Amino acid sequence: MTTPRKPRGPYRKGLERRQQILRAALEVFSEHGERGSSLKEIADRVGMSQAGVLHYFDSREELLLAVLAERDALDVEATADVTSPGEAVARTAAHNARQRGLVDLFVTLSAAASDPEHPANAFFVRRYEALTESIEDGLRKAQERDTVRTDIRPDHMARMLLALSDGLQLQWLLNPGIDMSETIQAFNLMCLGPSGERDDATPETGSGDGA
């Protein structure tokens, strides 16, 4: 933890290699899921041998966890300019619909990691905790502004949003014809305003950013 000014030559090259491997691993895991991926293929993609990769990461498991952390960092970037929780989720859905590999990785891995023995279990448990809490906060504030109905508990709505997002990803993988973000927008409609405000024909809410 001494924040070195500038790593010397050989050391720096090592770091670059690590990054390179990380990116390749992200790709490979994205395409085949965790269990379907091998060090060999990652190695091939970065142009070295399987043993070479293990020089940088020691074990496959270590690499997997590094990949997850990396993916999470990218995620945070992408959702930096969010507005309301519901919109954020819809936006992310639209974005994901262009990244089938990543969706697959996430769905597969989060399912596999539900086993407490899985190396990524702690990662996902924490992830959902954090996401739920953050969405819940956003919803609570919206309720105070009367932007969101107040007769449903915000923690329930938060879990619904996350579940909706995950579940739709699965449905979309099985049938790419379905429109994830359109469905989420419909849900957002159901979350609207104070109960009395809406009458039978509610027009489209503004912000319909494509899909």
Add this chain to the structure above:
Amino acid sequence: MTTPRKPRGPYRKGLERRQQILRAALEVFSEHGERGSSLKEIADRVGMSQAGVLHYFDSREELLLAVLAERDALDVEATADVTSPGEAVARTAAHNARQRGLVDLFVTLSAAASDPEHPANAFFVRRYEALTESIEDGLRKAQERDTVRTDIRPDHMARMLLALSDGLQLQWLLNPGIDMSETIQAFNLMCLGPSGERDDATPETGSGDGA
């Protein structure tokens, strides 16, 4: 398809063995997911050798598909006496909360099967098609009775219900503290009646069958 009166001795024993293996496989797949399960373990559990199991099923894949069909049949039984789609889903959630292994199998396998090359892909594609359609029908009828709000498309609501169910199962696997059916009941509340009918404080809907 000639409905034989009564299979002779050796033949009958074979069928029993098959069933026995099927049950064991259901257990094992439930506990470890598809990729985590081996013929060896299934064989051990039923007290024979791996080769013995293959005498009845020829390949691992064949066994897997048989297990899925079996599970589906059990599912149909359990949801025979349904009332409204939303209630049915909530009920199933409550039931699932006592069968962690099965939930895990389902979540894991449906994710893995989203790959078009996966042996169970067709099974799951069809399954979701059928489920969506059936729920959609139920909702449409409820809308005609004004039991369900009419400003949301029934196909969207149907997909939401399924997604909600799947997504909550994942969240529950990661954190068994959350209450799946309570959350689904909250969603059902959001689907209620013609828009004007509800005022700010809606009391609990009846049918709160534990959880």
Add this chain to the structure above:
DNA sequence: GTCTATACCCGGATAGAC
């Protein structure tokens, strides 16, 4: 730092004895 070679393990499937 990177490779080749190899040890080791585990899974599925097949052959052949009983």
Add this chain to the structure above:
DNA sequence: GTCTATCCGGGTATAGAC
């Protein structure tokens, strides 16, 4: 019908040369 033995493929990890 069931087992043992075996083959074969694939994976991770390690040893040791360069």
